Amino acid sequence: MVNVALTEDPAAQVAARAYLVNRIIIYGLLAVFAIIYLLPLAVVIMNSFRPLPEIAANGLINFPRQIQFSAWSDAWSTICINGACEGMKRNFYNSLYMTIPATIISTILGAINGYILSKWRFRGSEVLFTCMVFGVFVPGQIALLPWAFLLGKLGLQNSITGLALVHIIQGLSFTTLFCRNFYISIPDDLIKAARIDGAGFWRIFRKIVLPISPPILIVTVIWQFTGIWNEFLFGVVLTSGKEQPITAALVALSAGETNVRQFDVMSAGVLIGALPPLLIYFLGGKYFVRGLTQGAVK
Amino acid sequence: MATLTIKNVTKSFGVVEVLKGVTLAAEDGEFIALVGPSGCGKSTLLNMIAGLEKISSGEIYIGDRLVNSVQPKDRDIAMVFQSYALYPTMTVRENITFGMESRRVPKAEQNAAVDRVASFLQIEPLLHRKPGQLSGGQRQRVAMGRALVRDPALFLFDEPLSNLDAKLRVEMRTEIKKLHARVGKTMVYVTHDQVEAMTLASRIAVMHAGMLQQFDEPKKVYDEPANIFVAGFMGSPSMNFIEGSITSVGDGAGIEISGINNPLPIPSQKAQHLTAGQRVVVGLRPEHLGRRNFENPSSVGRLQGVVEVVEPTGAESIVVTRVGDKEIIARFEPDAAPTQGSNVELQIDMEKASLFDPKTEQRI
Numbered sequence: 001m002v003n004v005a006l007t008e009d010p011a012a013q014v015a016a017r018a019y020l021v022n023r024i025i026i027y028g029l030l031a032v033f034a035i036i037y038l039l040p041l042a043v044v045i046m047n048s049f050r051p052l053p054e055i056a057a058n059g060l061i062n063f064p065r066q067i068q069f070s071a072w073s074d075a076w077s078t079i080c081i082n083g084a085c086e087g088m089k090r091n092f093y094n095s096l097y098m099t100i101p102a103t104i105i106s107t108i109l110g111a112i113n114g115y116i117l118s119k120w121r122f123r124g125s126e127v128l129f130t131c132m133v134f135g136v137f138v139p140g141q142i143a144l145l146p147w148a149f150l151l152g153k154l155g156l157q158n159s160i161t162g163l164a165l166v167h168i169i170q171g172l173s174f175t176t177l178f179c180r181n182f183y184i185s186i187p188d189d190l191i192k193a194a195r196i197d198g199a200g201f202w203r204i205f206r207k208i209v210l211p212i213s214p215p216i217l218i219v220t221v222i223w224q225f226t227g228i229w230n231e232f233l234f235g236v237v238l239t240s241g242k243e244q245p246i247t248a249a250l251v252a253l254s255a256g257e258t259n260v261r262q263f264d265v266m267s268a269g270v271l272i273g274a275l276p277p278l279l280i281y282f283l284g285g286k287y288f289v290r291g292l293t294q295g296a297v298k
Numbered sequence: 299m300a301t302l303t304i305k306n307v308t309k310s311f312g313v314v315e316v317l318k319g320v321t322l323a324a325e326d327g328e329f330i331a332l333v334g335p336s337g338c339g340k341s342t343l344l345n346m347i348a349g350l351e352k353i354s355s356g357e358i359y360i361g362d363r364l365v366n367s368v369q370p371k372d373r374d375i376a377m378v379f380q381s382y383a384l385y386p387t388m389t390v391r392e393n394i395t396f397g398m399e400s401r402r403v404p405k406a407e408q409n410a411a412v413d414r415v416a417s418f419l420q421i422e423p424l425l426h427r428k429p430g431q432l433s434g435g436q437r438q439r440v441a442m443g444r445a446l447v448r449d450p451a452l453f454l455f456d457e458p459l460s461n462l463d464a465k466l467r468v469e470m471r472t473e474i475k476k477l478h479a480r481v482g483k484t485m486v487y488v489t490h491d492q493v494e495a496m497t498l499a500s501r502i503a504v505m506h507a508g509m510l511q512q513f514d515e516p517k518k519v520y521d522e523p524a525n526i527f528v529a530g531f532m533g534s535p536s537m538n539f540i541e542g543s544i545t546s547v548g549d550g551a552g553i554e555i556s557g558i559n560n561p562l563p564i565p566s567q568k569a570q571h572l573t574a575g576q577r578v579v580v581g582l583r584p585e586h587l588g589r590r591n592f593e594n595p596s597s598v599g600r601l602q603g604v605v606e607v608v609e610p611t612g613a614e615s616i617v618v619t620r621v622g623d624k625e626i627i628a629r630f631e632p633d634a635a636p637t638q639g640s641n642v643e644l645q646i647d648m649e650k651a652s653l654f655d656p657k658t659e660q661r662i
Binding site for chain 2: 192
């Protein structure tokens with residue numbers, strides 16, 4: 001009965017109409033921007049399925065007239081990059097071999113760092129933490145030459161292992177910052193209780209701190225994985241040819257040796273290179289936001 | 299068995315001295331309450347007994363053993379925290395067995411110990427739950443279970459009831475007292491609540507500004523506070539303090555108070571150490587101001603006041619009166635309480651009054 005009375009009220013009707021108009025404007029604008037933002041991606045996806053002659057005939061930005069899948073398999077296994085015609089799979093695996101260990105190791109080290117810097121403070125630990133966080137703000141280019149020098153000394157030049165090492169160290173600032181800020185919200189009483197219960201440094205870490213950690217570990221893993229996978233500068237400077245990660249290889253692809261630009265294969269290659277981070281984001285995206293905003297213990 | 303001896307213990311954080319030389323001793327099976335306002339150093343002292351904070355100087359013995367540099371786990375202690383400090387990802391059972399796991403106690407022994415403690419505290423139905431699924435009172439029980447299962451020489455409590463609501467707090471207070479009676483172990487209990495300290499402790503250590511103010515049985519601390527701080531801290535509503543000077547010495551001794559006509563009489567045994575003209579602070583507990591029947595009328599002081607506020611609590615009525623320029627709080631039987639705005643004669647049992655030196659603030 002109350003509802004009926006409300007809809008018959010002219011003021012309520014005006015308000016309802018204003019609300020509706022508002023919504024339409026808001027969603028309309030959102031849709032426009034979403035389309036603008038997604039358009040390049042759509043073009044790339046469509047081109048990866050268009051035959052090259054058709055692209056040449058109808059222009060880069062157009063709808064597919066016929067569908068072909070050969071560009072994907074060409075990009076994966078036969079396209080020539082830097083003189084070797086083995087496709088991008090080698091570089092794809094390079095990126096995996098670099099990203100997965102670097103992500104895991106930098107996350108574990110960050111968790112241990114965060115645990116120490118929040119729960120086992122020592123004289124100077126705050127200074128140390130400040131120095132580590134400073135690393136977040138230092139542009140990677142500054143470290144480029146020192147790394148090249150250091151990897152050379154270590155005998156890791158032009159190797160995926162060397163690149164992984166670089167990413168582990170470069171990532172520590174972020175992983176430490178994330179974990180430390182998360183662990184700071186774990187009550188100190190928990191640690192005290194565990195110490196009285198006879199647990200030591202590692203047992204407290206494994207049995208009490210780590211089991212609380214999944215939210216922040218998901219955040220650091222997503223952050224590190226996408227960051228390391230998408231990183232380009234170190235990859236292109238510190239490695240060459242067969243040792244390059246996929247981001248560096250993609251550039252080599254676009255600067256191809258042939259005169260004909262293989263837009264279909266290049267599109268497929270770009271998508272192959274972008275797939276893993278996208279997958280990670282789709283799978284863990286919601287945990288990412290949740291983990292960043294939520295404290296350790298409710 | 300387990301006595302606790304603290305000898306001249308100090309603690310400094312940088313230049314800030316938090317504890318300035320505390321000495322106290324608990325006998326075996328005693329229940330000691332460390333009480334004081336926040337920041338008085340009581341929790342720091344407890345953490346030092348537990349081994350969670352380093353001792354700057356002094357000595358702590360548990361039994362005959364000097365434990366200054368002994369790790370917390372090796373001190374044979376158990377501790378209950380204000381926040382309960384239950385491990386959030388473990389079940390209640392795992393919480394209770396965590397310490398035994400750390401010490402590699404055999405599984406069968408662990409199970410027997412859990413069964414014993416769970417039935418003792420009536421938490422058997424909760425054993426498979428996580429702390430997040432428990433109410434405040436249940437968490438409190440589990441925290442106590444974790445302490446009890448160890449069967450330690452010394453129990454430490456760090457404001458264990460502060461996070462509970464008022465009704466539950468009173469219930470758990472009784473539980474803790476029963477627990478102490480049954481277990482019979484030495485316990486040290488930190489609280490800022492003087493009622494908890496009074497009700498639970500066999501002896502109370504009142505702390506203030508990093509120093510031990512008084513260490514005695516609850517009744518002594520209440521009836522014969524060592525100084526103005528202790529007198530004001532213990533008891534609610536607080537003791538009334540009135541400054542005055544001694545009129546004469548001997549049988550007719552009294553305290554003259556500016557703005558008040560009749561001097562307050564001083565019972566002769568209290569007057570022995572006084573000199574005429576000496577300044578004193580008289581401490582009067584509210585419950586000693588409202589009585590009507592006195593055995594010894596010569597030691598009854600009288601103050602004329604106006605009732606400003608009456609606060610009935612049900613069991614008693616707190617009456618705020620104005621005497622001269624001073625506010626005096628008295629306790630009355632609800633039926634005998636005066637009404638707001640009326641004139642009232644406060645009859646004071648001077649036998650119960652405390653006298654303090656206004657300069658040193660110490661009891662005379």
